Amino acid sequence: MKREKRVFSIREVLESWLSNNRTIAYRIKTEQAVLFWDRITDEYVSAHSAAVSIKEGTLVVNTDSSALANELALREDSLKEEMNRRLDGPVVKKIVFRCGFVKQKDDTASMNEKSAKRPGIADMKRVDRTVEDIRGQELKNELKKLFISSLKWGRKDDF
Numbered sequence: 001m002k003r004e005k006r007v008f009s010i011r012e013v014l015e016s017w018l019s020n021n022r023t024i025a026y027r028i029k030t031e032q033a034v035l036f037w038d039r040i041t042d043e044y045v046s047a048h049s050a051a052v053s054i055k056e057g058t059l060v061v062n063t064d065s066s067a068l069a070n071e072l073a074l075r076e077d078s079l080k081e082e083m084n085r086r087l088d089g090p091v092v093k094k095i096v097f098r099c100g101f102v103k104q105k106d107d108t109a110s111m112n113e114k115s116a117k118r119p120g121i122a123d124m125k126r127v128d129r130t131v132e133d134i135r136g137q138e139l140k141n142e143l144k145k146l147f148i149s150s151l152k153w154g155r156k157d158d159f
Contacts, residue, residue: 057093
């Protein structure tokens with residue numbers, strides 16, 4: 001009996017692996033939740049608020065005014081629904097809005113600044129510790145790239 005060889009795409013292998021490693025899959029979804037904040041809000045809200053972190057299902061969002069924080073708190077249920085719809089699962093259980101510092105988003109200048117940042121030695125060691133138990137070298141390398149990319153965009157506390 002001749003065995004049929006099948007070529008798997010990286011996406012198929014990664015999805016299969018993530019379905020067996022739910023902890024890392026959840027960490028990736030929480031990282032996406034923070035990044036999706038600007039996508040689910042309108043231009044004004046996006047300019048005057050920023051998702052800061054997510055921990056144990058609670059997304060923390062800073063706003064530059066208490067009035068905006070109050071308005072968003074009234075829309076919390078619809079924002080949670082949209083966020084979870086985009087994440088294909090119940091990742092965000094609660095959203096906490098607080099008045100705080102919101103870095104102004106300057107399109108090209110801030111993107112160039114952020115992309116120029118390089119992770120420090122401590123960050124790279126944390127990435128290595130995060131992926132050390134992964135057996136497949138190709139998958140390990142892809143996840144390292146993903147985590148390093150998130151570090152370059154300033155998301156140091158999400159993995």
